[in-house]
Amino acid sequence: MIVLAALITLCPAPVATVGAQAAVSSRLVPRPSWSWPVAAREMARGWEAPAHDFGAGHRGVDFRVRIGEPVRAPDSGTVSFAGPVAGRPVVVIEHVGGLRSTIDAADPEVRAGQRVARGQLIGTARGDHCAGREACLHLGARIGEQYVDPTPYLLAQSWPILLPLT
Numbered sequence: 001m002i003v004l005a006a007l008i009t010l011c012p013a014p015v016a017t018v019g020a021q022a023a024v025s026s027r028l029v030p031r032p033s034w035s036w037p038v039a040a041r042e043m044a045r046g047w048e049a050p051a052h053d054f055g056a057g058h059r060g061v062d063f064r065v066r067i068g069e070p071v072r073a074p075d076s077g078t079v080s081f082a083g084p085v086a087g088r089p090v091v092v093i094e095h096v097g098g099l100r101s102t103i104d105a106a107d108p109e110v111r112a113g114q115r116v117a118r119g120q121l122i123g124t125a126r127g128d129h130c131a132g133r134e135a136c137l138h139l140g141a142r143i144g145e146q147y148v149d150p151t152p153y154l155l156a157q158s159w160p161i162l163l164p165l166t
Contacts, residue, residue, distance in 0.1 A: 076115075
């Protein structure tokens with residue numbers, strides 16, 4: 001007997017942190033592919049999940065940047081915030097499906113309510129997210145109110161899974 005198989009692509013949701021996020025990471029959902037917000041694809045610091053919702057960790061990734069470097073939208077969406085937070089400029093973009101990207105330490109060239117396209121210029125790097133160290137820019141991701149690792153969106157790959165057809 002010949003078993004027929006189909007090649008399909010499933011993309012697991014990014015790994016969420018803890019607690020209520022388990023529901024996010026336990027199901028398979030389509031995962032968008034984000035473009036990189038800066039030209040250099042060099043990460044200074046990666047995602048570090050906290051032990052609990054209010055624990056220490058790093059809820060995003062940091063990129064090495066040159067001050068004044070163009071910063072681009074990782075995907076299409078609507079700017080929900082563009083302004084200072086704790087003295088640093090932040091741009092927040094709402095994407096489809098409750099996904100939100102946050103870019104920290106980029107002087108905004110967009111305003112709240114503005115639609116942006118994937119790869120569109122949204123600001124220029126200030127580079128002061130990694131205070132006292134190198135110049136860097138922070139990219140965070142959230143699904144609803146839960147922080148998730150943005151790395152899988154940037155490194156979006158499909159993992160082929162063979163399933164039998166019966």
